[in-house]
Amino acid sequence: MQKIPAAQTRAVVLTQCNCFFIDSSIKGFFEMAKEDRYKFNEIEKKWQSIWEQDKTFKAVEDKSKPKYYVLDMFPYPSAQGLHVGHPEGYTASDIVARYKRMRGFSVLHPIGWDAFGLPAEQYAIKTGTHPADTTQKNIDNMRRQIKSLGFSYDWDRQVDTTDPNYYKWTQWIFLKFYNSWFDDSENKAKPILQLIEDLEAEKLYVGIDGDIIPTDAEGLQAISGDPVGARKWSELSKEQQREFIDDQRLAYEAEVAVNWCPELGTVLANEEVIGGVSERGGYPVVRRPMRQWMLRITKFADRLLADLEFVDWPTSIKKLQTDWIGRSTGAEVDFQIAGQDEFVRVFTTRPDTLFGATYMVLAPEHPLVDIIATDEQRQAVESYKEQAARKSDLDRTDLAKDKSGVFTGAYAINPVNEKQIPIWISDYVLISYGTGAIMAVPAHDERDYAFAKKFSLDIIQVVKPEDEYLQAKVEAGELCFSDDGIAVNSGRFDGLTTAQFKDEITAWLEDNTKGKLAVNYKLRDWLFSRQRYWGEPFPIIHLEDGERIALDESELPLIPPHVASYKAAGTGESPLANISDWVNVTLPDGRKGKRETNTMPQWAGSCWYYLRYTDAKNNDKPFDKANEDYWLPVDLYIGGAEHAVLHLLYSRFWHKLLYDLGYVSHPEPFKKLVNQGMILGQDGQKMSKSRGNVVNPDEVINNYGADSMRLYEMFMGPLEATKPWSMQGVEGVYRFLNKVWRTIIDEETDQLDSSIKDVEADSDTVRILHQTIKKVSSDIDTFGFNTAISQMMIFINHIAKLEVKPKSVIEQFVLVLSPFAPHVCEELWQRLGHYGSLAYEEWPQHDDELTKETDIELAVQVLGKIKDKIVVSAEATEEQIIEKALASEKVIAAMEGKTPKKVIVIKSRLVNIVI
RNA sequence: GCGAGCGUGGCGGAAUUGGCAGACGCGCAAGAUUUAGGAUCUUGUAUCCUACGGAUAUGGAGGUUCGACUCCUCUCGCUCGCACCA
Incomplete structure (x- = not known):
């Protein structure tokens, strides 16, 4: 039976008991206990406000520098706020962002809010609060939490998918789908106006099955006079022409079988139907064809499959997408x-x-x-x-x-x-x-x-x-x-x-x-409409005569009206259907019609947010191509594996449309993808409210500071692995940071410690410094953050023992630690006598020669069993090593007088004597 | 059922990719300091034995090799995806 350590007990009490008395007494206890530790609270606040005021992390399109785009999957601003899983990926990306800046890259590291979503709408149904208000409140809270972790985001590039200035362009992209068709012969999307022009110019004919036939096609040419089995555009009636064009659009309407629940008067997602009845209420659900908007992703299936070859993604994710696309020939x-x-x-x-x-x-x-x-x-x-x-x-x-x-x-x-x-x-x-x-x-x-x-x-x-x-x-x-x-x-x-x-x-x-x-293909066209209020409205009007028109770009954004009730209309339509003022429209030419009342799914906004970041405040276009060309593709994309298929496939799909139409310059958006693993509760179970094992980041930051939080998230284990949280582990890295602080700052005077002097470092110290620079650099490149931290612990354990600490060594160490624990390092950097932030200081370089030991201990094996250890100089020749190994008494004893058949020498590792 | 991944001390995890298994941290133990607690520092800490030595250990059983946590075969267990896609 394991004893519950003090830290864990406290955490449990804090989360489970709201009693004022206990709560406040624990706070008092904490303040006392932490008194002689470094003042992370002051330091972190100080540097966060300096970064904010100075716009330290402003991303600049600087053509004289190489660029690096580090992207986090933006969060849904939930009422619960952050959980400890969010900061894991965010810390990893932040370390990379800070490291790349110090390495001379111009870095784009943005964040935003995937803010449309069902919870805000459900809350609105219950309370009447406008989802926009709920969303704003949640964003404010989550922004506060994220800022308290000290991530180096360029806050001027924030995006919010529910902001009309953002979804204006989501609707704009939808119009691009609507106004495009897919040319199978060239395997790419093109503007539909071009198709109409070609049909009118009779470069193309319409086939019997509604297919497109080039005029110069075989068979047609052979026949003189009128084409056989194909019609000219002018031979079609207006309705036929319209129907033909509508069938070509990449956004189209279709009757699709959906889960219809008559009792609830709404359409349900597959996950909301359990055992043939609705999850809520247990009412019968039937498959019923209903008019829905679809996006023709299947046209891109081949390219979505083939281009996976060019991205640096985990093979498991590539395979999931491959299987999802499911190409089979027959x-x-x-x-x-x-x-x-x-x-x-x-x-x-x-x-x-x-x-x-x-x-x-x-x-x-x-x-x-x-x-x-x-x-x-x-x-x-x-x-x-x-x-x-x-x-x-x-x-x-x-x-x-x-x-x-x-x-x-x-x-x-x-x-x-x-x-x-x-x-x-x-x-x-x-x-x-x-x-x-x-x-x-x-x-x-x-x-x-x-x-x-x-x-x-x-x-x-x-x-x-x-x-x-x-x-x-x-x-x-x-x-x-x-x-x-x-x-x-x-x-x-x-x-x-x-x-x-x-x-x-x-x-x-x-x-x-x-x-x-x-x-x-298994892949099917994307069912793109939802019967919801809180989503992007479709910029589409259905006229009384059956014609359907799209709004002009100049009429965007189309903003949803305020509604009295957020409940579904009961007809299978969204709550918007009840707002006749908004739904019924009269065109300038007097024709009457109704607005489309479906809204777009939550995926829509996340399909292109990474592009908006490159030019977040542009009012004239979604983004400037020059900016896109500078920043894209995303060099590193970090997020959860749960988005392996849908989000990552949908955004690749949108990207390819924009690519075909010339708005973006690269065929794939995300070059390298890394999935962070799940963080389990202290009990090794999935975190959940009902289990009561949820760890709140605010609490960790309050007790140990953001730097400890960041460091622990990285020290837990490999980024991709699933691993359990441990408050004792947080204590461990917290101790490390305190040790770093105490090594540099005298606790009595609160000044630089007198042991730090401008002196030459001894060879051991130089070696460990260079080993540390080397290991941390390469570990950041390979996302081995846990081992980078362990190397820094080895460094500080060594340096803390020195009577005199060379200042230059300390300074280089502070720089190397800074991407992981930026606040405390900024403070130390300042106290070491530097002005301003270290964010753009040059990353220390290591010298490979200096990382090597002068004397090396080798294991000596006889028949693969270790018998002794010998110390040789690094320059020792193979002959010298063998000579020394064979001279060992223990080895001689183990050989029992036999002569060696073979001696294997692995330089700087071991000697194996085969007898 | 199919597919992928993973099994290393009391715990989280290391191991330069075939070369000293257990780095680093947690926990634990003893000691120093302290009125005390906390904090800090030092030392120890895989298991077993006949214990300054030796043996056994990376889920289990085989194999390749001078040498295997690492490669191969079989097997057990866990986790995560997908699930009538013709």
Whole structure:
């Protein structure tokens, strides 16, 4: 059983007891206990106000210097304020920022507020307080907390996503999406006006399927006169033209299945639906198609995937994004419906198993289901569809351990062998992936196998595994084999390997116009609208005649109106829908319309904030390209791994649009990414209010100071690791800082200690200094902050013992420690006789020669076991080392008179004698 | 189920990437100082044994090597992602 140390007891009392008496007596105790320690409180306040007044950390676009952009993931200003996890990443980035400044870089190190979000809106629903007021209050508190940690942010570049001067430009970027299309032939986004011009000039025609066909395309040229299978722009009606253009936009409206809760009158996110009912209230939730805004991220899938190669990110994050994008190649194959003029298109990654397709499955939502279902089966099909609609996406995946489905009564014809196979519907096929329909090959797909077993459908083997035991099982239909093998039961394709078969069958399908090579992505277009009040309104008006217009850039920002109630409208629309003054608009030309009442999701503001920092106060544009070009890409981005996919993918996506349109000059925004790990409570559990193990940064700063807080956050362990908090650990680094202080400042006189003199340092001291400079520098470069601190502890332990301390050594040490503990170092720097801040002092240089020991202790092993240690000079030759090692009595004894077969000498490490 | 990562003293963690395992800090113990407590300083602190010596130790079992925390194979445990994507 571990004794609870005093510091821990105090912390527990402070957090758990609001009793005035105990609280104040503890405060008194603290003041007394800390009396003879350095006055971190005064020092920290002093330097924070100097930095603020002097704008010490103002970022300057100085072309004569190399630049360095260190970015933190900006926080959501919550009512709870900071938790100890925030300062971890912020301290790491601050150390790097301060270090780079001293290394001569022009540094951009900004902070801001990701301030739209549900909590402020929910608080508004409860209390009627405007979310803007709540948000402002929370920002003020969090800013106070962040400032109290002494981070070297350029506060003049602060951004707040809820500030109209900021979201004006978020809306502006939305208009860029809305007014752009994606040119597949060049794999990039372009202004939609250009497309219209090209169509009007008849450089492009409109294909039958609404696709875009270049006039000089093959096939068109061959035919003289009017193009066949394509229409000129002028041949389309105004409505057709509008529809065509709308279909090309990168921001578009679509009917999308959402989680609709009739009882609550609102749409819910997947996380808000548990077991088919709403998390709040337990009301039924159904899948219902609703009009939503979408962003066409899928057009960028290929580039989002390919460009991951160029960023220096943790491989795990790259892999998450790769999987999320989920690119797979295969074939699309058309199956004719028996006796009807319809066909079903399926996507498969295994076209080589076509001969083994024994049935087909459509997603319940597939448009063909109603058309092909026979009268006998219609009833069953309808009720199954209804059942499926009631399940949320989560249920359909999570709870579907047992497969369900219904036969439609219809049959399809397998294009490779003309066999008729039954068509089923089942919710294991997702409407949102591929074509929403599959060919089922139960012998070679686990899911199809489970389904076929349950409904006693045919299983035909078409791939032969090498392993004979497996082969027997698969042949008997007792096992599903989904790996590659050799083709069987596949007509003239028998004997081919899976890879060969895929190539040949795809070619065959294309030759016979029954299919083609196809690529599919798991990534889906981004559902970009929310039915909320506290978000950026869409700058869009829906006119009575069905036309939809976007506001002009000059009309931005579009500011949401004040509302009486923040509750949802009850119609699936946002609270904005109830404000008729705001919603109903009349255009200058007299036409009437309604404003879009959806708002953008919280992700929107965070998609481009790093760009705004480069030119935060620009009123004419989101940012000047010259500034962007100077600062971007972000050299170091530090934040939590929870944003591995969504935020980091969404902002890359926005960045690529801006890149295509020429607003930014680099294809990727974030060069290097580092994830800080999670900090657990003192009990090793996740911090949570209910467990009562939450550590409040304010409390730590009050008791130990910001420098100790920063130092401890870094000393805990590797930045990326998950690790538990320990108040005793804070005490440890606090002691270290006190030791540094006492080594330099005489406690009695409060003046520079008399042991500090302008003298030459002895060789040991020089060596340790240079080792420290070397280690701290390289550790900052590799984010090994914990080992950097441990080296500085070794330094101070050495220096504290010296009777006379060379001033220059002390000064260099103060500079090296300063990125970690800036306040105390500024103070010491001043007291060492310097004017002004040390923030731009030159970083000390180490001399590699001076880091080396003159005498080296070597371990001497016999057969790998250490028998003795010898001391040799650093210049000793291999022969001299061997001679000395073999002369050792202990070694001679261990060798038992045998002669060495081999002697291995690792310079400055060890000697191993093999006998 | 799939994928990734991690297992080192009482605790957080080091280990120049195959070369003296346990740096540094916490905790603990003894001592100094002190009226006392706190603070500070000094020393010790992986485990075991027949103890100024020796043996065993990096979740476990094998392997490669003169030499393995580090590389390989198997295995156990924990954590975090993803989860019918055809």
